[in-house]
Amino acid sequence: MTAVIHTERLTKMYGAHRGIVDVDLDVEGGEIFGFLGPNGAGKTTTMRILLDLIRPTSGRAEVFGIETTRDPVAIHRRVGYLPGEFDLYDRLTGADTITYFANLRGGVDPRYVGELVERLDLDPSRRFKEYSKGNKQKVGLVVAMQHQPDLLILDEPTAGLDPLVQASFYELVRDAKANGRTIFLSSHVIDEVDRTCDRVAIIREGRLVQVDRIETVRQLAFHHVELSFRQPVPTAIFESIDGVSAVEADGDVVRMRVNGPIGDVVVLAAQHGLVDVVSREPNLEDVFLAQYGAHAPTSETAA
């Protein structure tokens, strides 16, 4: 596939402050790509460079094979963008706002706009300043999606949306993908990326630390294994197995983290009166937290 977004050693400094550093990224056509990182990691900076709202300090970024600083208008024709923070025109209604941006773009299908408004459950008749945060976000989403762009760049798109509207949004994103469009979305909500995206990039302090398919990334995480026995067993017998760490005993229950297949663990446990095994699949959150040096919650603490 052709890379819709391509960056090479992309760096942005704000004076002495770090924005992003040496970011190399490729987003393929037709995929949903998640950009994951905590506040201030550099997600918005990367997106604003892609739209030529800010310029790189060094390195380069291309969208649709066009360098962002060379012909941003050509890029914008094919892009829909939702900023992370925005405030539109107080005195315009939602419909006026959507119309204004439709006019600036041209070629917007009114029926599709109506469909978007219905699916996002937006009342377009109210003035923008009267909208709640979630409804403002809906207006932003309609503005970003109404022209059915080839590439959607969405900065924390579900912020402020209620769960029902979030579900509608995920549906819209999946529909866009089904129609061959590319979605590049940032989030610090790990579950959102985990459920929606094909591939994910994790950015930490301005540098990309991981880029891979969601399933592959998950495999890099530990399984959390909980073994129940008839009576307490010494933890030391498991600590010698390759890939096992953080072994803890709590009465006749032993918990551990296992990197890789858990077969050896189960075989050994069966020899010591194993009653039950609970193994929680690793998820993106485990990977993310591991990248940030935090411990992934166990099944108990997570509950």
Add this chain to the structure above:
Amino acid sequence: MTSGTVVLTPSRPWSGIVGLGSVFGKTLRDSRRAALIVGGIAGLFMLGTGVPFGRAPEFSTFELRHQFTQAILSLPVALRGLLGDPIDIEHLGGFLSFRVGNSLPAIFGLWSVIALSGTLAGEAGKGSLDLLLSTPQSRASVALQKLSGHVVALTVAMLIFAGLTFFVGQAFALLPGDEIPLSAALGQGVLFGLLMLASGSIAFAAGPFVGRNRALAFGLISLFGSTLINGYASLSPLIASLRPLSFDALTAHHRPLAGVTDWPSMAILAGITLVFFAIGVAGFVRRDLGEASVLGWLRLPSLPAGIGDAVRRQLADRTAEALAWGIGIGIYAGLVVASAKAFAESLGHLPQIVALVRVIYPHIDFGQPSGILQLTFFGFGSLMLSLSGAHFLSGWAADEGRGRLAVVMSAPISRTRWMLSSGAGVLAAVAVATLTLAAIVAFAVWTQSGKLADPVAGTLIIGLAAAGFTGIGLAVGGLIRSSLAAPAAGFVAIATFLLDTLGAALKLPDPILQLSIFKHLGQPMAGAYDTVGIVAAIVLAFGGLLLGAWGLQRRDLDR
């Protein structure tokens, strides 16, 4: 899937010109009210000045007008100050040009400066430009469309102004030559419009580099500095040396209403304006959006912390602005004081003028700076100080408008207490501006060896009047909506000023004229005080605050 829901507003043929069809159209759509107001009020100034000239017996013959001209010419240039050069003031057009030609561009130039400082930098700050620039519009196109939208709106305003000026010339011409040709009215509109745009262009050029607030400050300095330098250049070699920087000085000999034109100076000013516009567009195209780090260190001092309570929070946020207002108005007062000696000397040669002024100001000692301040500073200075209160109220209202008040109200503090505290903070900001002004006035008077007590006390009294207007804003903000506080205070202050300056000429009934609080303050800069106005100002200030607190207790927040 298709939908029957109709969202998009049908496009009309004129949407791209005035409407939501383009960035230009939206800019013009957003500016239409301002254009009507500026054009209308500027025209009213011409009406209010032209009607008495065409009707009053003092100007009914050329002989009387000639006497008036001689009296004006005998006054020192410094005293004429903002009035400008008396060119052909024996005719209606020349008189209008002389009377309001210098001050109108300064007053209405505020529109251009405010609009052009915010059209790019302000919207970038809000984040809406991010969305706008994600559409297939180049930055240069967006900047030029916004710019041209303002220029067209300003052109509309000046056409209204020119139309009303032409009407004044036709309807109130008394003597031969009083008629104002349409070309002269249009020419004066072009002059005013270009002067307004010139200062606006500085704000526009600065915006992408220094952000909205500093760009606004640069534009205002240019606007008022240019006017004051031109008006008071004869006071000192220092001010005279600044004349090349003054747009007003550059075009001082272009007075179409007086039948005098200097189009080359207009061409130069247009060229300068275009250069600044080009700098603004280039800065916007080349720089990161919303990145305005240049001169980030340049700021007026503000109170540290300001986190003790709502009073200190408001005051901390407003101190720098209050100092700026105080210093700005103070510079004007200082220039007036500096002309005091020249004024006193000239009066010694003009017994007939002394007799005339004595009728209006029987107790004023024109040998003192305080007398000059009362005569030439009191009206406009009072208006400016009152507008500072409206400005502080707009910052105060942002607490509710931007949702901060809801967070504050989640703390164990009653609405009444918050309103009283934050309102007191706004009034304290007015006090800071007033004290700053008083300090500058005192210094200026001291340098002229004048008596300090009267002008300082007078400054404090006009500060009380400003607090009174601010109190009206607080009442409206508390009772109805905080976003209405600043417009309400500003409207009442400007309406009062217009009532004072135009009311008599328009022959308004005396009970209406007496509504102006400025009529009831005495002649405070010169030491004559009227307790009615002083008490009224205090009642308005604190009564408004209490009324606002009562109102806030009863209405929904975040309206």
